Amino acid sequence: MEKIPTWLPVVALALADAQGRWLMHRRPPDKAHAGLWEFPGGKVENGENPVQALVREIEEELAYRLDSETLLPAGFAQEPASVGSAQIVILLYTSLWDGSPLSTQEGGEVDWFRPEEIAKLDKPPLDVALAQGLFEKASH
Numbered sequence: 591m592e593k594i595p596t597w598l599p600v601v602a603l604a605l606a607d608a609q610g611r612w613l614m615h616r617r618p619p620d621k622a623h624a625g626l627w628e629f630p631g632g633k634v635e636n637g638e639n640p641v642q643a644l645v646r647e648i649e650e651e652l653a654y655r656l657d658s659e660t661l662l663p664a665g666f667a668q669e670p671a672s673v674g675s676a677q678i679v680i681l682l683y684t685s686l687w688d689g690s691p692l693s694t695q696e697g698g699e700v701d702w703f704r705p706e707e708i709a710k711l712d713k714p715p716l717d718v719a720l721a722q723g724l725f726e727k728a729s730h
């Protein structure tokens with residue numbers, strides 16, 4: 591067996607405001623899944639743990655400094671296993687917004703939505719699964 595990772599860890603953030611709305615990021619036109627709404631985040635880099643990766647990604651994408659102590663694991667979603675390319679697994683964390691401004695740094699846009707609105711947004715497949723897991727859990 592080759593000693594290379596067979597899966598690609600990605601981390602994502604479900605940030606809630608005090609009104610029960612959640613932050614979603616719309617991917618810019620020049621990227622994969624252009625125009626789709628996702629939980630913001632990105633790939634875990636070598637030498638990082640998931641929380642470090644998420645803090646870095648959110649700072650890069652949104653100029654928002656997460657307090658790693660407030661991040662709670664909320665679920666995960668995975669691509670079907672495939673031969674050839676690494677399987678993407680997205681780990682989702684929740685946090686409560688502290689009110690600091692958010693500003694998109696990489697050409698995307700962000701907005702706040704209620705769970706029933708998020709259900710109707712066009713999303714990449716793993717974000718569909720993450721949203722289902724998060725909001726089905728929250729409503730029980």
Ligand SMILES: Nc1nc2c([nH]c(=O)n2[C@@H]2O[C@H](COP(=O)(O)OP(=O)(O)OP(=O)(O)O)[C@@H](O)[C@H]2O)c(=O)[nH]1
Binds near residue numbers: 622678
């Ligand atoms: N959020 C999300 N990402 C997905 C899905 N499926 C899938 O292949 N991805 C890929 O997972 C990666 C997420 O990392 P990212 O957000 O840092 O991607 P990026 O394009 O900004 O980074 P890059 O410039 O390094 O490629 C992207 O390559 C994205 O295309 C999905 O369903 N949801």
